[in-house]
Amino acid sequence: xHVVVHKENGRAVRKSITSVQEDDSLISSHPIVVTVSxxxxxxxxxxxxxYSKGASILRMLEDWITPEKFQKGCQEYLKKFEFKNAKTxxxxxxxxxxxxxxxxxxxxxxxxxxxxxxxxxxxMRIISQKRFLLDPNANSSEPHSVFGYTWNIPxxxxxxxxxxxxxxxxxETGGIxxxxxxxxxxxxxKINPDHIGFYRVNYEVSTWEWIAxxxxxxxxxxxxxxxxxxxxxAFALARAQLLNYKEALNLTKYLKMEDEYLPWQRVISAxxxxxxxxxxxxxxYPMIEKYxxxxxxxxxxxxxxxxxxxxxxxxxxxxxxxxxxxMGDSNALNNASHLFEQWLTGTVSLPVNLxxxxxxxxMQNSGNETSWNYTLKQYQETSLAQEKEKLLxxxxxxxxxxxxxxxxxxxxxxxxxxxxxxxxxxxxISYNSYGKTMxxxxxxxxxxxxxxxxxxxxxxxxxIVTIAEPFNTELQLWQMESFFKRYPEAGAGEKPRExxxxxxxxxxxxxxxxxxxxxxxxxx
Numbered sequence: 001x002h003v004v005v006h007k008e009n010g011r012a013v014r015k016s017i018t019s020v021q022e023d024d025s026l027i028s029s030h031p032i033v034v035t036v037s038x039x040x041x042x043x044x045x046x047x048x049x050x051y052s053k054g055a056s057i058l059r060m061l062e063d064w065i066t067p068e069k070f071q072k073g074c075q076e077y078l079k080k081f082e083f084k085n086a087k088t089x090x091x092x093x094x095x096x097x098x099x100x101x102x103x104x105x106x107x108x109x110x111x112x113x114x115x116x117x118x119x120x121x122x123x124m125r126i127i128s129q130k131r132f133l134l135d136p137n138a139n140s141s142e143p144h145s146v147f148g149y150t151w152n153i154p155x156x157x158x159x160x161x162x163x164x165x166x167x168x169x170x171x172e173t174g175g176i177x178x179x180x181x182x183x184x185x186x187x188x189x190k191i192n193p194d195h196i197g198f199y200r201v202n203y204e205v206s207t208w209e210w211i212a213x214x215x216x217x218x219x220x221x222x223x224x225x226x227x228x229x230x231x232x233x234a235f236a237l238a239r240a241q242l243l244n245y246k247e248a249l250n251l252t253k254y255l256k257m258e259d260e261y262l263p264w265q266r267v268i269s270a271x272x273x274x275x276x277x278x279x280x281x282x283x284x285y286p287m288i289e290k291y292x293x294x295x296x297x298x299x300x301x302x303x304x305x306x307x308x309x310x311x312x313x314x315x316x317x318x319x320x321x322x323x324x325x326x327m328g329d330s331n332a333l334n335n336a337s338h339l340f341e342q343w344l345t346g347t348v349s350l351p352v353n354l355x356x357x358x359x360x361x362x363m364q365n366s367g368n369e370t371s372w373n374y375t376l377k378q379y380q381e382t383s384l385a386q387e388k389e390k391l392l393x394x395x396x397x398x399x400x401x402x403x404x405x406x407x408x409x410x411x412x413x414x415x416x417x418x419x420x421x422x423x424x425x426x427x428x429i430s431y432n433s434y435g436k437t438m439x440x441x442x443x444x445x446x447x448x449x450x451x452x453x454x455x456x457x458x459x460x461x462x463x464i465v466t467i468a469e470p471f472n473t474e475l476q477l478w479q480m481e482s483f484f485k486r487y488p489e490a491g492a493g494e495k496p497r498e499x500x501x502x503x504x505x506x507x508x509x510x511x512x513x514x515x516x517x518x519x520x521x522x523x524x
Contacts, residue, residue, distance in 0.1 A: 019269070020052035021116065021198070021236070025134045027142060028498035029114040032057075033088060039457050047463075047495070049114075056198050057110045063196045064106075064154035064165060065099040073098035106152040109170060110198065113145040117153065118200040118242065119168075124189050124207070128175030129153065129168065132200050135506045136241040153199060157191045190222075195229035202237050205247060212250035219254050227258070228266040235270035239510065245517050255295040261316040264299070268323050274518065275326075276470040277511060279433060284515070287522040293327040300324040305335050307351030314353045321354075325361040336361035344371055355387075359394025364432075367398040380416065392421060396428035396435065404435045408442045412449070419453075423460040430467035440468055444483050456491025463496045472507035480504065 023029060032054050062070040077086070077094035088111060092104035110116075118132040131140045131149040140149060150170035157164055159180050168176050180189060188210065191201045203211070211230060214221060222230070231251050237243035252271070258264060271292065278284045303309075303317040324332035340362020342348040350358050363371065372395060379391040395407055410416045411425060426443065429435035443450070443464060454461045468480055480501060484490070490497050 020048045020056065021200075022134070023048050023499070024053055024115055025132050025236070025240070026499055026502050027133065027135065027138050028495065028502045030495065031114045032111040053198070054111075057107070060110075060154060060197050061095070061103065061107060063156065064167075065095060065101050065103065069099040070095065106154065106167065109147050109151045113147050113149065115149060116198050116200075117149075117151050118202055118237070118240075119153070119155070119191060121189070121191060121201065121203050121207070124187065125178050125180050126175055127155065127168065127178065127191065129170075129199075132236075132240065134236075134240050135502070135509070137509070151199075154197065155191065156193060156197060157189050158193045159187065159189050163193065190226055192229065194223065194225040195232070200233050200236055202233070202242055205244075208234065208243065208247040209250070212247070212253065215251060215254040219257055224260045224262050227260070227263040231263060232266045232270055235273070238514075239273065241513060245514055246521050249518070249521050252292075252295060256298050259299055259302075259316075261312045261319065264296075264316060264319050264323075268319060277472055277507060278518075279470075284519055284522065289327045291522060293324065293329050296320050296324050296327065297329060300329065300332055305339065305354065307353050318353050318357060322357050322361075325357065325364075333361055333365045337366040340366065340371070344374055356390045356393060359390055360397045363394045364397045364399055367400070367403075369400075369403065372398055372400075372403050376416075388418075388421065389424060392425055393428045396425060396432055399432075399434055401434055401438070404429060404432065404438055408438065412446075423464050426464060427467055436470070440471075443467075444479075447483075447487055451487075456489060456493070459492050462490070462492030462494075465493055466496050466500050468500050469503045470507070471504045472511055474508060477501075477504050477508065 030049055032050055065073075073095035076098065077091050080094065081090060089104060092107055095103045115131050115133070117129040119127045119129055121127050129150060133140055147170065150173075151168075152170050153168040155166045155168050155176075155178075157166070157178060164179075166176070166178065178189065180187075188207070192199065211222075215227070219227060231248075234243060234248040234251050238245045238248040248270075252267060255264075255267065258267075275285075275288060275292075278288055299316075300320045300323075303313070303320065305321070307314060307317070309317070321332055321336075325336055336358050339348065339350060339354070339358045343350050343358065343362075359375065363375065375391055375394050379388055379395065382388055382391070396404070398404065407425065407429065411422050417425060426439050430439040450461055450464075456462075465480075468476070471477065471480070484497055484501075
């Protein structure tokens with residue numbers, strides 16, 4: 001926690017709360033505070049849970065005790081332990097002194113057990129907590145936790161534009177009733193406004209229907225952050241079978257009117273799972289593509305390919321144009337190809353915010369051996385690390401099996417592809433529908449070579465098996481299990497192996513449970 005304090009205090013860690021919430025909703029997750037005894041274990045546990053969840057719960061804590069008291073406590077803590085070793089409890093003590101609040105009692109439930117809760121809301125006032133797991137069939141009491149997977153939760157909620165924070169103590173096993181100025185429960189209480197709390201919120205079906213209707217009538221009645229978090233929660237809850245996909249998908253009907261970055265960023269992230277699960281489904285995928293292509297077209301066409309506007313506009317443009325390209329929008333793809341061809345001939349310098357899109361979708365849409373070789377040459381010649389990474393992604397996006405095969409062969413030549421870029425390339429190739437299976441097969445065929453080159457303690461080697469996370473067939477699962485049996489020594493890959501196997505099993509079950517519902521929604 002000491003490392004995270006430094007980072008959080010400087011706001012260096014602001015990775016999306018939602019991506020780590022996905023990792024932490026698996027049985028194979030781990031607490032932030034863990035006991036480690038070997039170098040491989042140390043490497044394995046310094047992951048998104050340690051850093052991103054650590055930063056996220058500190059943000060929740062800061063919101064509860066107030067930013068001023070949080071800052072005061074951090075300053076005292078850093079002064080007191082300058083050049084000394086410190087424990088997590090020392091940090092909680094400093095914040096307790098600054099705030100006069102039971103910080104340790106609350107935060108121990110977040111750092112010493114894995115996972116997080118979903119708050120179920122009844123009658124718009126009564127809330128109860130339950131551990132949130134993506135696998136609806138998983139045993140929610142495993143592995144053992146001294147807190148029994150209950151949390152002391154700082155619950156923030158808004159009613160009539162007034163914001164209140166209440167501590168939901170885990171001892172209140174029957175749940176709590178919010179002290180609302182609306183005792184009949186007929187007004188919308190937004191619980192977890194701006195998604196600062198590290199938990200999910202599930203409303204009754206009638207409330208989700210009300211939210212979908214009101215988003216379509218006037219989406220600006222909800223704050224930008226709330227539109228993002230409602231969509232994010234709904235799709236996560238649907239994936240965990242706590243909400244019907246019909247309710248989650250209904251929230252996307254208003255998107256033709258959405259013009260803010262944060263909701264679009266969350267939508268794209270939330271529906272990426274559905275897209276990846278049905279990518280090979282010849283009946284359903286074209287319908288999904290068409291629906292989202294239509295939803296994103298107004299904002300994509302309106303922003304266009306000129307890199308102007310403020311910072312958030314530039315982020316929004318890159319997100320929606322990328323999504324339009326992914327969904328096969330011919331206008332967006334032709335623009336990417338046109339800019340790509342201009343870049344190849346040296347007639348234009350690509351704006352930095354659009355470069356990745358142009359390299360990826362220009363190469364995907366119109367790339368050939370000549371343009372591929374030119375892009376590889378640019379990768380070798382540039383000294384800018386970020387530019388190298390974008391060019392690597394462009395190279396991996398080509399729809400040509402022979403060139404992808406050549407790319408994989410080049411990974412063994414450090415004079416062409418730098419050693420630190422090897423795992424990045426494998427991951428990028430796995431994002432290409434042509435390369436998904438190729439990348440996984442290459443890892444299996446070259447595992448001993450990779451172990452000899454990087455060692456089993458290498459974190460990036462350990463995590464590379466997670467490229468199999470989109471797999472969703474029994475055959476793919478069997479291939480993975482056979483590969484892990486053949487090479488049982490996992491090193492830093494022990495946790496990633498557990499996580500990827502759990503994810504693929506969940507994917508297989510998810511398809512069985514949800515395909516018909518999702519198909520019906522898109523057909524109707």
